[in-house]
Every structure is written in C-alpha cells, then in structure tokens.
Amino acid sequence: MYSIAEENYLKSLFNLANEHDLIQLKEIGKLLDVKMSSVTNMMKRFADKGLVHYENYKPVKLTENGKREAALIIRKHRLTEMYLVEKMGFGWEKVHNIAEQIEHIHASDFFDKMDEILGFPTVDPHGSPIPDKDGKIVRIQHKTLSECKIGDKAKLMAVRQSSSDFLSYLNSRELYLGETVEVEEIESFDGTMKIVYSSGRKESLSKKVCDMLLVR
Numbered sequence: 001m002y003s004i005a006e007e008n009y010l011k012s013l014f015n016l017a018n019e020h021d022l023i024q025l026k027e028i029g030k031l032l033d034v035k036m037s038s039v040t041n042m043m044k045r046f047a048d049k050g051l052v053h054y055e056n057y058k059p060v061k062l063t064e065n066g067k068r069e070a071a072l073i074i075r076k077h078r079l080t081e082m083y084l085v086e087k088m089g090f091g092w093e094k095v096h097n098i099a100e101q102i103e104h105i106h107a108s109d110f111f112d113k114m115d116e117i118l119g120f121p122t123v124d125p126h127g128s129p130i131p132d133k134d135g136k137i138v139r140i141q142h143k144t145l146s147e148c149k150i151g152d153k154a155k156l157m158a159v160r161q162s163s164s165d166f167l168s169y170l171n172s173r174e175l176y177l178g179e180t181v182e183v184e185e186i187e188s189f190d191g192t193m194k195i196v197y198s199s200g201r202k203e204s205l206s207k208k209v210c211d212m213l214l215v216r
Contacts, residue, residue, distance in 0.1 A: 068135035093167035127158020154215035
C-alpha cells in the first residue's frame with residue numbers, strides 16, 4: 001500500500017515515460033510542482049522498494065513492478081472518470097479532479113466492480129486506454145489532427161490533455177470523441193485548420209488545438 005504522495009509520483013512517472021521508458025527528474029519536479037530534493041528523496045525510496053532504477057544525475061526508469069503499480073493507479077483514475085460520465089452523467093470536462101481523489105481508495109474489488117458495471121471499457125472518456133486489473137495496458141497509436149492534409153477525413157479518438165478549460169473549449173465547438181471531420185483548408189502561416197463536421201458545420205481550429213486532438 002502506498003501513500004497518496006507516492007501514488008502521485010508513480011502516476012507522474014507513468015505519464016512522463018518516453019519511448020525508452022526514461023524519465024528526467026526535472027520533469028517530475030515540474031509536473032508535481034515540488035523541489036528537486038524532494039524528487040531525489042522519493043526516487044531513492046522507490047529504488048529501495050524496487051519500483052525504479054535510479055542512479056545519481058541520471059534519468060530514472062520504472063521497473064516492471066513499478067510499471068504495474070503505476071498502471072493500477074492509472075486504472076483506478078480512468079475507470080472512475082468513465083463511471084462518472086457513463087453512469088452519473090458528469091461532463092467529460094468535470095471528472096478529472098473527482099477521479100484524482102477517488103483513485104487513492106485502496107479497494108481493488110471496488111474498482112473491479114466498477115469495471116464490470118461499465119462492461120469492461122478499454123478507454124476512458126478522453127480516449128486514453130484503461131489498464132486491466134493486472135496492470136497491462138494496450139497502447140493505441142493515433143496521429144494528431146495537425147498531421148492531416150487537406151481532404152483527409154479523420155475520426156476524433158482521444159485528446160492529449162484533459163484540463164477542464166480545454167474540454168470546455170471543445171464543448172463550445174461541439175467537438176466530441178467519435179466525431180468525423182474533413183480538413184478543408186490549412187493556413188500556411190500558422191497551421192490553423194478549417195474543418196467540416198459530418199453535419200456540414202464548419203469550424204476553424206488553431207494548430208495548438210489540432211496538436212492536442214488524436215485521430216484515426
């Protein structure tokens with residue numbers, strides 16, 4: 001059983017790992033808004049617990065056990081978000097902060113039952129994959145909308161970040177997961193895209209927004 005602080009660190013390590021599973025300590029400190037001395041002390045503690053590979057002045061790497069433990073915390077968070085949206089009617093822009101609190105409950109049966117009630121979903125309301133109860137996760141490869149070309153049709157599958165401000169912005173444009181859009185124009189100066197919804201409605205999106213929309 002881990003403390004809330006330890007679970008937050010594990011989740012951060014999971015989210016920051018690159019394709020080589022390496023995480024820079026300064027990135028951890030920036031994400032959690034903590035001092036480097038605190039990050040270093042926690043990584044040493046995690047190394048003693050067999051959760052990370054740690055050496056002074058080098059990036060850390062989650063061990064296989066560390067990956068599993070981190071994934072199980074991610075599982076609780078994403079299942080909670082899905083339950084709040086599907087069964088309680090919350091908007092996708094409102095569930096992150098609630099799930100941040102519920103994810104620290106230490107009762108695997110509670111989340112397994114939640115999973116069963118939901119019908120064993122594979123992604124959360126924001127399109128992120130949900131690890132199974134063994135901590136295994138299927139990585140889904142999508143490209144960003146900004147990588148599409150004029151004439152491409154793309155289905156919105158996930159978002160890169162789930163801040164309430166960003167999701168509220170998408171709500172205001174009625175742009176939700178599952179929507180299929182066609183790229184009509186791309187502004188050469190700044191990458192702004194004009195897209196056409198399946199309904200025929202048109203919208204202009206900045207490159208910053210298009211970079212955060214994952215499509216298929």
